[in-house]
Amino acid sequence: MEMKELEFVPSLEETAMKIKQIKILAKEFFGAPKCSTEGGDLSILERWFTELGVGWVLHVADGAPAGEFAHALDASSWIPALSKIVDTYRLTSGLLPGHGPAEEEEPARESGEQNMAEQLQFARFFQQAMLKMLSFVDFIVAPNLTRQVVFVADGVPVPVPAPCEKLYTLLRVRQTLSKIQLPFYSSSSAEVERIQGEIVNVLSAKEGKVGEAIWSAMEEIRTQILESLEDGQGSSGTQTPQGSSDIDKATTSVMMYVMFLQRKYWLMAPIVSEAASVDKYVPRFGAVQPLISLELEMVSCLEEKLANKSEAFPDQGLRFLFLLNNSSFIADKLHDTPYFPKSYQVDLAGKVEGYMKRYIQVSWSPVLSCLINPTPSCLGKNNSPLPKFESEFQKIYTTQKLWKVPRS
Structure with a gap:
């Protein structure tokens, strides 16, 4: 059974606090000495992902065997975590002049160049977070990632093709990706707009990849059933x-x-x-x-x-x-x-x-x-x-x- 999450509208103070926290994370990500080839400290991302309940995603992104993460097959933790990351990105509207409560906490003397630098830093931080999270898509579309499923009808266990549960997961993931609407704000930085465009392209490609995997799973299930x-x-x-x-x-x-x-x-x-x-x-x-x-x-x-x-x-x-x-x-x-x-x-x-x-x-x-x-x-x-x-x-x-x- 699917349940709709309750939506809470944060206060201006709560929103400002969240923006401050994420700005700190972004600064730590690029300022720490343990920067990766992507240009940031992945331990910072791992700390944030662990708080969101998806610390394992980074290990999937690093190519760990799929069998070690079979517990993630239902995407029950990944979907809400991705939603929270996207919601966090929406809060960055406060980094732009005239948008949101973060403007109130910015010192009046803060230069436009500093504000632009923060926009670019967070855009890169968000890009790395999204790339790591979306690596989960490659994980679930893997052909060999299935497990046996048994339904119970009138008290009698009825085995069904193993791809059925995978199909359900793929549908949930595709539905989640299709609902993501990133709040792109006009920026004086061409680099920020380029990063935003790259994120959109990755999202579109991943959604298409899941769609192909759904059809393949449907064909596999149909073939197994007709053979039966x-x-x-x-x-x-x-x-x-x-x-x-x-x-x-x-x-x-x-x-x-x-x-x-x-x-x-x-x-x-x-x-x-x-x-x-x-x-x-x-x-x-x-x-x-x-x-x-x-x-x-x-x-x-x-x-x-x-x-x-x-x-x-x-x-x-x-x-x-x-x-x-x-x-x-x-x-x-x-x-x-x-x-x-x-x-x-x-x-x-x-x-x-x-x-x-x-x-x-x-x-x-x-x-x-x-x-x-x-x-x-x-x-x-x-x-x-x-x-x-x-x-x-x-x-x-x-x-x-x-x-x-x-x-x-």
Whole structure:
């Protein structure tokens, strides 16, 4: 579950104090004897990052193995830390004449050259901080950075493709990057404006890189799920030679992913549309948005595979119960989803009704016919159909008593 952070508006005194603190950090960063090749003392950045809860980011930036930082995969500390760094940069408006409370604390005799020097010093400090923070993007887009994820559905653990959690993290990071709006103020220093432009370019490049990684993760998940449709085992692990009426594990996996795409529609849709525009993805359903086409393709493929699997069931009653359970599960998940075509939902509801009728027809019609329209073979002593009915009913009961009708 995602929670919105409470926003607090600092007082003028608090803002002035923060500006003073960050100016001190910037001076220490460039004035300390342990300056790095980037021109600053990274221990100062590490101290600040540690206060923000992301001291590990500097080690990622230095090329430490990704496995050492698997705890950071969810970006739970990185996202708020980046937001605080950007907010800190916004406070530097006080370094410009006529902007914010910092002007009040500046001595009247302070020269314009000194003010400009502070602007440039902080711009460079902020640039180094952002470059180190954005190195996290390269860390999370690494192809091998995944871990196994297990969801629990109706009390049963359901393994899903490992890239699912990575995909969720990538989406959160991209959403964060897309919302960053740096407050660029006109400056008399061409160097400050150049630095600001470089930061914007880096942000744009990182956002594009995350977008590409999201599409790659989506393709990997889709491939793994579609490959799982070839698996002949049921999800409950109780598959018998006659088959199982339980909801198939492929049905659970496909619908879990489709519903994830539905919930993240406004984040996913632009990425899939972009992939379609450069022919990385060719939608099969041209009358809908590319993301909806992708979902339709997966659900249609699932239905086809379920139908093919059911053909191997020797008992026709079990076959139609299997199709009924799985189709009902799909229909329930898609019911009233805002972006999925209503026509498909209507067609699916019709299939569910058809499977129900076929199940009743092949399983219970022979039994009920002994009562409704008894033939001579159904009549026993005293021309009563009850003995035959009871016998047929017992056969059906014995056969079907262990068949599952899962609750959707």
